[in-house]
Amino acid sequence: EAEVAQSPRYKITEKSQAVAFWCDPISGHATLYWYRQILGQGPELLVQFQDESVVDDSQLPKDRFSAERLKGVDSTLKIQPAELGDSAMYLCASSPGQANTEAFFGQGTRLTVV
Amino acid sequence: GQQLNQSPQSMFIQEGEDVSMNCTSSSIFNTWLWYKQDPGEGPVLLIALYKAGELTSNGRLTAQFGITRKDSFLNISASIPSDVGIYFCAGQWAGNNRKLIWGLGTSLAVNP
Numbered sequence: 001e002a003e004v005a006q007s008p009r010y011k012i013t014e015k016s017q018a019v020a021f022w023c024d025p026i027s028g029h030a031t032l033y034w035y036r037q038i039l040g041q042g043p044e045l046l047v048q049f050q051d052e053s054v055v056d057d058s059q060l061p062k063d064r065f066s067a068e069r070l071k072g073v074d075s076t077l078k079i080q081p082a083e084l085g086d087s088a089m090y091l092c093a094s095s096p097g098q099a100n101t102e103a104f105f106g107q108g109t110r111l112t113v114v
Numbered sequence: 115g116q117q118l119n120q121s122p123q124s125m126f127i128q129e130g131e132d133v134s135m136n137c138t139s140s141s142i143f144n145t146w147l148w149y150k151q152d153p154g155e156g157p158v159l160l161i162a163l164y165k166a167g168e169l170t171s172n173g174r175l176t177a178q179f180g181i182t183r184k185d186s187f188l189n190i191s192a193s194i195p196s197d198v199g200i201y202f203c204a205g206q207w208a209g210n211n212r213k214l215i216w217g218l219g220t221s222l223a224v225n226p
Contacts (some may be wrong), residue, residue: 002185004156042202042216043157054212091156103214105156 002026004106006092012112018080019103025074025094033103034077035091043091049075082113088107120217127193128225135220136187137203143215145206146186148177151219152199160201161188173194193224 005024013019025032030051032033035043046065047058051072058069064083069075079086089110120137127133136144145164148155161172163179163186170177176189186205190197203217 006156040218042204042218044216045213093156102159102162105149106154106158108154110154 004094004104006106006109008089009107010110010112011067012114013082015084015113016081018078019082019111020079021077021090021092021111023077023092023106025092026104027094029094029104030097031095031103032069032075033093033095034075035093037086037089037091037108046077068096073099079093079111082111084113087113097098118203118215118217120220121123122220123218124221124223126223126225129193129195131193133190133193133222134187135201135203136185137205137217139205139215140184141207141215142183143205143207144183146177146179147204147206147214148175148186148188149202149204150199151202157202163171169224190222193222195224195226198222198224 004026007022011019032049034046036046037043046060047067049069052069065079067077089108091105091108093105095103118137128148143168147162150160160175161169161170161177163177166179166183167181168179171181174191183206200219200221202219204214206214
Protein backbone atom coordinates (compact mmCIF):
# COMPACT_ATOMS: atom_id res chain seq x y z
CA GLU A 1 0.00 0.00 0.00
CA ALA A 2 1.36 3.44 -0.93
CA GLU A 3 2.49 5.55 2.00
CA VAL A 4 3.82 8.99 2.74
CA ALA A 5 7.41 8.58 3.87
CA GLN A 6 8.98 10.94 6.38
CA SER A 7 12.42 11.09 7.95
CA PRO A 8 13.75 11.18 10.51
CA ARG A 9 11.14 9.75 12.91
CA TYR A 10 12.74 11.49 15.86
CA LYS A 11 15.09 14.48 16.11
CA ILE A 12 16.66 16.12 19.12
CA THR A 13 18.45 19.38 18.49
CA GLU A 14 19.82 22.23 20.53
CA LYS A 15 18.20 25.62 20.30
CA SER A 16 19.73 27.93 17.69
CA GLN A 17 20.75 24.94 15.56
CA ALA A 18 19.35 24.18 12.12
CA VAL A 19 17.11 21.16 11.54
CA ALA A 20 15.56 19.69 8.40
CA PHE A 21 12.78 17.22 7.74
CA TRP A 22 12.15 15.27 4.56
CA CYS A 23 8.91 13.99 3.04
CA ASP A 24 8.19 11.76 0.05
CA PRO A 25 4.48 11.85 -0.81
CA ILE A 26 2.40 9.08 -2.35
CA SER A 27 3.39 8.71 -5.99
CA GLY A 28 1.28 10.89 -8.25
CA HIS A 29 -0.07 13.11 -5.50
CA ALA A 30 0.13 16.72 -6.65
CA THR A 31 -0.67 18.34 -3.31
CA LEU A 32 1.71 18.17 -0.36
CA TYR A 33 1.13 19.59 3.10
CA TRP A 34 3.37 20.24 6.08
CA TYR A 35 1.59 20.37 9.43
CA ARG A 36 2.80 21.04 12.95
CA GLN A 37 1.03 19.33 15.81
CA ILE A 38 1.56 20.36 19.41
CA LEU A 39 0.70 17.73 22.00
CA GLY A 40 -3.00 17.81 22.82
CA GLN A 41 -3.97 19.83 19.77
CA GLY A 42 -5.04 19.22 16.21
CA PRO A 43 -2.66 19.61 13.27
CA GLU A 44 -1.87 23.18 12.18
CA LEU A 45 -1.10 23.77 8.50
CA LEU A 46 2.31 25.33 7.91
CA VAL A 47 2.54 25.16 4.12
CA GLN A 48 0.68 23.64 1.19
CA PHE A 49 2.25 22.88 -2.21
CA GLN A 50 0.49 22.25 -5.48
CA ASP A 51 3.19 20.51 -7.54
CA GLU A 52 6.26 22.71 -6.96
CA SER A 53 4.34 25.88 -6.13
CA VAL A 54 3.39 27.16 -2.69
CA VAL A 55 -0.37 27.79 -2.53
CA ASP A 56 -0.64 28.58 1.19
CA ASP A 57 2.13 29.49 3.61
CA SER A 58 0.18 32.01 5.64
CA GLN A 59 0.91 30.20 8.93
CA LEU A 60 4.58 29.50 8.23
CA PRO A 61 6.92 31.54 10.48
CA LYS A 62 9.00 32.73 7.58
CA ASP A 63 11.72 34.29 9.69
CA ARG A 64 12.94 30.83 10.66
CA PHE A 65 11.00 28.26 8.65
CA SER A 66 11.41 27.45 4.98
CA ALA A 67 9.97 24.76 2.76
CA GLU A 68 10.70 23.65 -0.76
CA ARG A 69 9.45 21.11 -3.26
CA LEU A 70 11.79 21.78 -6.13
CA LYS A 71 10.71 19.07 -8.57
CA GLY A 72 7.16 18.77 -7.37
CA VAL A 73 7.77 15.40 -5.74
CA ASP A 74 9.56 15.20 -2.39
CA SER A 75 9.83 18.12 -0.02
CA THR A 76 12.05 19.51 2.73
CA LEU A 77 11.02 21.63 5.70
CA LYS A 78 13.80 23.53 7.47
CA ILE A 79 13.98 25.42 10.73
CA GLN A 80 16.89 27.77 11.37
CA PRO A 81 17.48 28.63 14.13
CA ALA A 82 15.39 26.23 16.18
CA GLU A 83 13.69 27.53 19.31
CA LEU A 84 12.39 25.67 22.35
CA GLY A 85 8.81 26.37 21.27
CA ASP A 86 9.35 24.50 18.02
CA SER A 87 9.21 21.18 19.85
CA ALA A 88 6.27 19.35 18.25
CA MET A 89 5.31 16.63 15.79
CA TYR A 90 5.85 17.67 12.18
CA LEU A 91 3.51 15.85 9.84
CA CYS A 92 3.61 15.61 6.09
CA ALA A 93 0.51 14.70 4.09
CA SER A 94 -0.37 14.39 0.43
CA SER A 95 -3.53 14.28 -1.64
CA PRO A 96 -4.20 13.62 -5.33
CA GLY A 97 -5.19 17.21 -6.12
CA GLN A 98 -5.92 20.57 -4.58
CA ALA A 99 -9.66 20.01 -4.79
CA ASN A 100 -9.39 16.61 -3.17
CA THR A 101 -8.98 17.08 0.54
CA GLU A 102 -8.56 13.39 1.41
CA ALA A 103 -5.08 13.89 2.76
CA PHE A 104 -2.94 10.90 3.69
CA PHE A 105 -0.40 11.42 6.45
CA GLY A 106 3.07 10.12 7.10
CA GLN A 107 4.21 8.90 10.51
CA GLY A 108 5.61 12.30 11.38
CA THR A 109 8.86 13.59 12.81
CA ARG A 110 8.92 14.21 16.55
CA LEU A 111 11.18 17.22 17.16
CA THR A 112 12.55 18.04 20.59
CA VAL A 113 14.51 21.26 21.00
CA VAL A 114 16.69 21.40 24.10
CA GLY B 115 -6.02 29.70 13.71
CA GLN B 116 -9.71 28.85 13.52
CA GLN B 117 -10.72 25.46 14.88
CA LEU B 118 -13.84 23.40 15.05
CA ASN B 119 -15.77 22.69 18.23
CA GLN B 120 -15.30 18.98 18.79
CA SER B 121 -16.96 17.14 21.67
CA PRO B 122 -16.59 15.41 23.93
CA GLN B 123 -12.96 16.18 24.68
CA SER B 124 -12.45 12.68 26.11
CA MET B 125 -14.39 9.49 26.69
CA PHE B 126 -13.80 6.43 28.83
CA ILE B 127 -16.06 3.52 27.96
CA GLN B 128 -16.44 -0.22 28.44
CA GLU B 129 -15.63 -2.60 25.63
CA GLY B 130 -18.76 -3.33 23.60
CA GLU B 131 -20.36 0.07 24.16
CA ASP B 132 -21.28 2.41 21.34
CA VAL B 133 -19.55 5.79 21.03
CA SER B 134 -20.70 9.06 19.55
CA MET B 135 -18.73 12.26 18.98
CA ASN B 136 -19.45 15.38 16.97
CA CYS B 137 -18.05 18.53 15.48
CA THR B 138 -19.73 21.88 14.92
CA SER B 139 -18.71 25.00 13.09
CA SER B 140 -20.03 28.51 12.66
CA SER B 141 -19.09 28.29 8.96
CA ILE B 142 -20.53 26.19 6.16
CA PHE B 143 -18.27 23.38 5.03
CA ASN B 144 -18.04 21.50 1.72
CA THR B 145 -16.25 18.50 3.14
CA TRP B 146 -16.01 16.73 6.48
CA LEU B 147 -13.22 14.28 7.25
CA TRP B 148 -12.77 12.02 10.27
CA TYR B 149 -9.29 10.82 11.27
CA LYS B 150 -7.91 8.55 14.02
CA GLN B 151 -4.47 9.14 15.48
CA ASP B 152 -2.53 6.66 17.60
CA PRO B 153 0.21 7.96 19.94
CA GLY B 154 3.34 8.91 18.06
CA GLU B 155 1.78 8.28 14.65
CA GLY B 156 0.23 10.38 11.93
CA PRO B 157 -3.57 10.64 11.57
CA VAL B 158 -5.28 7.95 9.51
CA LEU B 159 -8.31 8.86 7.41
CA LEU B 160 -11.43 6.96 8.48
CA ILE B 161 -14.33 8.52 6.55
CA ALA B 162 -14.76 11.38 4.07
CA LEU B 163 -18.11 13.15 3.55
CA TYR B 164 -18.91 15.44 0.63
CA LYS B 165 -22.68 16.07 0.59
CA ALA B 166 -25.08 17.50 3.14
CA GLY B 167 -27.06 14.68 4.71
CA GLU B 168 -24.59 12.03 3.51
CA LEU B 169 -24.31 9.02 5.80
CA THR B 170 -21.24 6.82 5.27
CA SER B 171 -20.04 3.68 7.03
CA ASN B 172 -16.63 2.09 7.33
CA GLY B 173 -16.99 -1.17 9.23
CA ARG B 174 -18.21 -0.34 12.74
CA LEU B 175 -17.81 3.38 12.06
CA THR B 176 -20.60 5.60 10.74
CA ALA B 177 -20.35 9.31 10.03
CA GLN B 178 -22.86 11.86 8.80
CA PHE B 179 -22.57 15.26 7.13
CA GLY B 180 -25.12 17.51 8.83
CA ILE B 181 -27.98 18.99 6.82
CA THR B 182 -26.97 22.54 7.79
CA ARG B 183 -23.40 21.78 6.53
CA LYS B 184 -22.13 23.11 9.86
CA ASP B 185 -21.80 19.85 11.75
CA SER B 186 -20.87 16.20 11.54
CA PHE B 187 -20.92 13.23 13.86
CA LEU B 188 -19.01 9.97 14.11
CA ASN B 189 -20.41 6.84 15.72
CA ILE B 190 -18.46 3.73 16.67
CA SER B 191 -20.51 0.65 17.40
CA ALA B 192 -19.49 -2.21 19.69
CA SER B 193 -16.16 -0.65 20.69
CA ILE B 194 -13.05 -2.82 21.04
CA PRO B 195 -9.70 -2.08 22.72
CA SER B 196 -7.99 -1.16 19.44
CA ASP B 197 -10.44 1.75 19.02
CA VAL B 198 -8.36 3.60 21.62
CA GLY B 199 -6.84 6.78 20.23
CA ILE B 200 -7.62 10.37 19.38
CA TYR B 201 -10.31 11.07 16.82
CA PHE B 202 -10.15 14.31 14.84
CA CYS B 203 -12.71 15.94 12.64
CA ALA B 204 -11.60 18.25 9.85
CA GLY B 205 -13.70 20.39 7.57
CA GLN B 206 -13.06 22.32 4.39
CA TRP B 207 -14.58 25.78 4.10
CA ALA B 208 -17.04 26.50 1.36
CA GLY B 209 -15.60 29.98 0.89
CA ASN B 210 -12.79 31.20 -1.34
CA ASN B 211 -10.19 30.02 1.16
CA ARG B 212 -10.61 26.23 1.01
CA LYS B 213 -8.30 25.55 3.90
CA LEU B 214 -8.86 22.41 5.97
CA ILE B 215 -9.86 23.30 9.55
CA TRP B 216 -9.24 20.82 12.38
CA GLY B 217 -11.00 20.03 15.64
CA LEU B 218 -9.03 19.58 18.86
CA GLY B 219 -9.76 15.89 19.01
CA THR B 220 -11.70 13.40 21.12
CA SER B 221 -9.56 11.08 23.21
CA LEU B 222 -11.14 7.63 23.50
CA ALA B 223 -10.20 5.07 26.13
CA VAL B 224 -11.77 1.59 26.12
CA ASN B 225 -11.78 -0.60 29.20
CA PRO B 226 -11.58 -4.29 28.23
